[in-house]
Amino acid sequence: MQNLHDVVIAAVAFIILVGLMVVVHEFGHFIVAKLFKIRVEAFSFGFGPRLFGIKYGETDYKVCLLPLGGFVKMTGENPGETEHANDPAAFTSHPRWQRMLVGLAGPVANFILAFVLMVFYYGFINEEPRHEVQTTTVEWVIDGSPASAAGLEPGDVIRKFDNVENPTWEQVNQRVSINLSQNVGLVVDRGGKAVPLSMHVPDAPKGQDFDFGQLGLIPQFIQGPIGVQQVEPGTPAAQAGIKDGDALVTVDGHAFHTVIALLAYLQAGRGKPISLVVLRNGALQPPIIAHPAKVDGDEWKLGFAPTPVPYGSDPLSFGKAVVKSKSFCLQNSTLIVEVLGRLFTRQVSVSQLSGPVGIARMAGNAAQTKDWLSKFTLAAAISLNLGILNLVPFPILDGGMIMLLLVESIIRQDISTMVKERIYQAAFVLIMVFFAFIIFNDVTKLPIFTHIKP
16 A cells, blocks of 8 residues: 555656646747747647647647646647648748747746746755754765775765765765766865775666665764664663663764664674763763664664754745855756766766656655655756756757757758658657657666565
8 A cells, every 4th residue: 555655646746747847848938939929729738638728819728638748739830731831820930040949948948947946945945954064074984885995984074076076965976876887086085184085886786776875875964963762662772771862972982973874883783782872961871782683674773763853944045045046957957968978978878867757756755755855956957857858959859940940040941841751750769769768767667676665
């Protein structure tokens, strides 16, 4: 039942998210077409048979059966529609520069949407941990991991990762995801000294998405010791004398800040007794010995619920929100363009791309999280992706149409209708084959095939 619940959430979130992105994209085409007095026959949400709608003026505003995006139908936009050759309101009857702007308007609408979404988030929400660590500091390094082999140590501050200076953890994650099976250079600050290192990024397990945890590198996001919210009766924590409200200052002399790092340390110890220094009611207690055990599964644990990281809303001024949104959009747009470039040079595998099923899983996960950041960043990133991908100069896409119009402008004559039809037919077949591969790749990553819990 839980899996069915997740599937329903993912499906609904995908329809809402992608529907919004595509409708905004098509609205960009629509509004500019109307501006140039190009006849728009239909503005549709969804595809397939018409369910309902309203005819206003020359345009049928409708909702169709399949809620997967939408489309705008302009008179004479398809190469074979020769019957509209003398229609002044037809798409092909307008100057090429106007048709280029109509093609460009869809991607631009997606860029504007991403920018507005992030301005709204930063200006009205902007969730922040109350004890956030501003630097990219390493909390813990797992023995035998790629991070350990690279020479990273707890307390290191990453000053450069790949080609990014003073990166955030989000940027580190992004650079890792596009460097699978490659070596990445980095520079860390260790006790005030710059130390150059090189880390090999492993490939994702077959049929799975890459997980940042595979690096064996645990980031530090907050300061202060691990808080104990509730101790479960009969567990190693209870037997050691840990109480609700305690704080774990050190574990075998290591100052951990998150339970993720503590769990990684416990797995490495395989049940070995540990020495804990506990803060209770503002006073340090004498060291106590705890014996980790496999509690409710295969992981070694102490058996307590940690105090949640305190989050709060800290909205920025409009000016700062605009600056931060601009930075977000520029950073993600640059990353998308780089990934596309690496696809063509075979530095990034096509199998790393996510299609409808992958996007649906991400949308479902974001919908079920309590924070707003994941929801807004996912929506903005997908909108940017949609805008940039549509600008790729490939027939059928907006960029392909713009490219053909540029060619016609250079040769000062229209490309024959038959040639255009053949180009679009070949492009359609290639797009369908590529789309089928992406969907197959998405499906093979589902938990039912990988036997991994989501």
